[in-house]
Amino acid sequence: MDIEKASETGFCFGVKRALRILEETIAEHGTVETLGPVVHNQQVVDRFAQLGARAVERADQIAGGVAVIPSHGVSPDVLEDLASRGLKVVDTTCPNVRRAQSAARDLSQAGVWVVIYGDPRHPEVKGILGWAGHKGVATLDSRTVTDLPDLPSHLGLLSQTTRNSAQYAGFVGSITGEVLSRVDELRVINTLCNITKRRQAAALELARRVSLMIVVGGRHSANTRCLADMCSSTGTETHLVETAGDIDGAWLEGQSAIGVTTGTSIPDGVIDEVMLKLEGLKERGGRV
Ligand code: SF4
Structure with missing residues (x-):
């Protein structure tokens, strides 16, 4: 294995x-x-x-x-x-978050209503909406915008930095398809974080090659949950763990290959402990 x-x-x-x-x-x-x-x-x-x-x-x-x-x-x-x-x-x-904040401020100052693709409860998203002067909405559901009876005539779309690029593209596509005939202007800004994009692509590639994925990261971390969802979407068994202590030896039974990825807030020491624990379990045939 x-x-x-x-x-x-x-x-x-x-x-x-x-x-x-x-x-x-x-x-x-x-x-x-x-x-x-x-x-x-x-x-x-x-x-x-x-x-x-x-x-x-x-x-x-x-x-x-x-x-x-x-x-x-x-x-x-x-x-x-x-x-x-x-x-x-x-x-x-983070300078990448600052870029999204500046985009929201500039759109709002230009009289454009801001739509943020992101979790409205997340602190980063609340902050970005604040930079838009709260003249807009944050949502993961395009219908929040397309179902608006009084749609503003100038719309600007941007994203929470750690979102998945394919899903943001899908969100943009849905809104464009539904509202283009009802608005005067629709601007789309790419505020996704490049590091997150690269990490998601690498995790997805790995998840397609293994039978078990371990995603190490905080349960409240947006980028970690997004990574876990993406790995899981490939059909590969995926577990999100915060530390090596969360790993259950039974997960390894019958597996052919294991992949490990991490969120962006994980210290090297925690990753080393996870790798050590997995190697130890492998030696013992998955028994704790
Ligand atoms: S994942 Fe890291 S680099 Fe990317 S926006 Fe968040 S803090 Fe910045």
Whole structure:
């Protein structure tokens, strides 16, 4: 039985950058507070909590003097609120997310109603909608837009950075097909993250060649869930695990080949532990 790791795993550049800025900020200020988890990975959040980074859910819970904005960004009204309270704001928003925020702001300022293909509950998506001045909607269902009785005449489509490109294309196609005759303008902007795209393509290719896929990542991480859904869509048995401890030896029984991929918030140490556990289980014929 072969065990193969996908060609790209571990932290993406946006997460590495955010963690480097956070480390520097802690070194300079001691204790800091992050608005939400700095990345969607509990092990990373726990490690930074020990160093002095406390995660809070809402801006009004920030009690110290330094507020760190996570890699998935926030809306401008949150930034303005923090600045008006005299807090030092350290912004680790990923440049790819910033691109989507700027696109939303520019569209909105041009009088274009913004449609974001993404999970409306996700912090990145809420932030992007904020940059559009909340003049738009976030959804994964094209009917949210096509069924609108009073459709705005100027529409702009963009995507949550970590979405699947084929699904975004399908969303764009559905909306275009339904509403083109009802609007004056329809703009489409590609705000997908290239790193996510490459990782999804590599995971899909691997999932088609193996009988079992292990996706390592946070259960609340959008890019990890998207990876798991894509691997599963190939028909290959797929399990999402947060750590090596989540792996069940019974999954390996009767398998011919195992593939491993990871979300973008996974430290190399966690991946090494997963690979070690799988190799150990292989030696013991899948028994724990
Ligand atoms: S997955 Fe892409 S958009 Fe998200 S933090 Fe990483 S590089 Fe940035």
